[in-house]
Amino acid sequence: MLSLSVHAQKKNLAPRPPMGWMTWNLFADDINEQKIMEMAEAMVSSGMRDAGYEYLFIDDGWVGGRDNRNNIIEDRSKFPSGMKNLVDRLHAKGLKVGIYSDAAQLTCAGYTASFGFEEQDAKTFASWGIDYLKYDYCHAPADSNTAKQRYRKMALALQQSGRDIVFGICEWGERQPWNWAADAGGHLWRTSLDIRDKWKMLPGEKWGQGILDNFDETVRHGAASGPGHWQDPDMLIAGLYGHKGPTMDGGGTGLSDVEYQTQFSLWAMLSAPLAASNDLRNMNTATKNILMNKEVIAIDQDALGRSCYPAGDSAVLGYEAYLKPLENGDFALAILNRASSPVNIKVNIKDLGLDGKFLIRDLWSHKDLGRSSYWKGSVLPRETKLFRLVK
Numbered sequence: 001m002l003s004l005s006v007h008a009q010k011k012n013l014a015p016r017p018p019m020g021w022m023t024w025n026l027f028a029d030d031i032n033e034q035k036i037m038e039m040a041e042a043m044v045s046s047g048m049r050d051a052g053y054e055y056l057f058i059d060d061g062w063v064g065g066r067d068n069r070n071n072i073i074e075d076r077s078k079f080p081s082g083m084k085n086l087v088d089r090l091h092a093k094g095l096k097v098g099i100y101s102d103a104a105q106l107t108c109a110g111y112t113a114s115f116g117f118e119e120q121d122a123k124t125f126a127s128w129g130i131d132y133l134k135y136d137y138c139h140a141p142a143d144s145n146t147a148k149q150r151y152r153k154m155a156l157a158l159q160q161s162g163r164d165i166v167f168g169i170c171e172w173g174e175r176q177p178w179n180w181a182a183d184a185g186g187h188l189w190r191t192s193l194d195i196r197d198k199w200k201m202l203p204g205e206k207w208g209q210g211i212l213d214n215f216d217e218t219v220r221h222g223a224a225s226g227p228g229h230w231q232d233p234d235m236l237i238a239g240l241y242g243h244k245g246p247t248m249d250g251g252g253t254g255l256s257d258v259e260y261q262t263q264f265s266l267w268a269m270l271s272a273p274l275a276a277s278n279d280l281r282n283m284n285t286a287t288k289n290i291l292m293n294k295e296v297i298a299i300d301q302d303a304l305g306r307s308c309y310p311a312g313d314s315a316v317l318g319y320e321a322y323l324k325p326l327e328n329g330d331f332a333l334a335i336l337n338r339a340s341s342p343v344n345i346k347v348n349i350k351d352l353g354l355d356g357k358f359l360i361r362d363l364w365s366h367k368d369l370g371r372s373s374y375w376k377g378s379v380l381p382r383e384t385k386l387f388r389l390v391k
């Protein structure tokens with residue numbers, strides 16, 4: 001009955017995929033209050049906050065252990081003013097705050113975690129004003145039943161904490177969370193291993209997933225996605241350009257703006273949470289144009305909350321297309337060119353299963369292309385074209 005009560009008590013705290021900036025890819029566990037405040041200021045001054053990136057997600061590395069009453073405490077050498085004070089300052093900037101823990105005794109990076117202290121930690125997070133918890137699964141038993149129980153336990157603790165806290169499940173898609181994470185009280189769940197700053201895994205590589213790997217693993221479970229229960233293929237990597245750190249492990253290469261634009265387009269098509277992870281304190285124009293493309297963000301945040309699906313058979317069509325139904329009856333259409341050479345194609349919209357003519361809006365060039373039953377053009381190597389088809 002636990003599962004029913006968790007589900008029944010769950011308010012819809014995440015009607016749209018959460019958006020924000022996450023500390024991990026840039027800083028790993030080398031975080032502190034100064035860096036976080038600098039990034040919060042950059043979120044405001046760059047326009048990111050106003051474009052919808054409202055959460056500042058503090059990832060692994062903030063914990064300093066437990067006090068003599070077993071309360072989880074921040075590392076005071078990193079957070080001299082204390083977590084409550086930092087959260088207040090972030091809220092005053094119009095941001096929400098995410099924090100991180102793990103369903104075992106230690107986090108992935110080896111810091112104190114919440115197993116056995118779920119209620120106490122949830123109350124501490126609530127007393128600090130935390131709005132979101134990413135709950136990792138390192139050092140925890142591999143079987144799915146234990147994972148479900150541990151996630152349920154924390155979901156319930158959050159629900160009884162006295163504060164609305166969004167719950168992000170992070171067991172990397174290893175126990176098919178699309179089948180149980182929403183029931184266990186999660187508002188989103190990672191579908192895949194940590195994303196690296198790379199296009200895709202090469203044949204023979206044992207680990208190190210790229211954009212395409214995480215997209216492919218996520219899109220096939222798209223039916224599980226919807227308002228309040230999102231699939232999370234991990235952070236956005238636009239603007240990292242090979243920054244030394246977690247995304248360069250596992251064969252990271254650094255990517256081009258075209259490739260980063262592809263990730264952003266595909267994540268929007270999936271209705272994925274959008275967690276930027278680059279240095280917002282010095283972003284170039286190309287990165288800003290990707291992360292703050294309002295028309296693409298609107299596809300991601302569309303109220304219907306559907307994931308895209310593959311449209312037509314790419315082997316027959318000669319190109320790879322995805323469609324995403326939108327709340328007002330429009331469709332988003334993505335054409336993905338995985339190849340390292342450009343392709344010239346004609347996309348007949350009826351081949352994708354839609355009838356008639358549409359007003360075709362190119363969401364990267366920001367141009368209306370007129371009313372038509374087809375689109376014809378070239379797609380650059382590794383580019384994704386993104387269109388809104390207006391009936």
Ligand code: GLA
Pocket residue numbers: 024059060107108109136170172193194
């Ligand atoms: C795991 C998660 C990452 C990050 C690190 C922190 O690898 O999947 O997203 O939170 O732990 O240690």
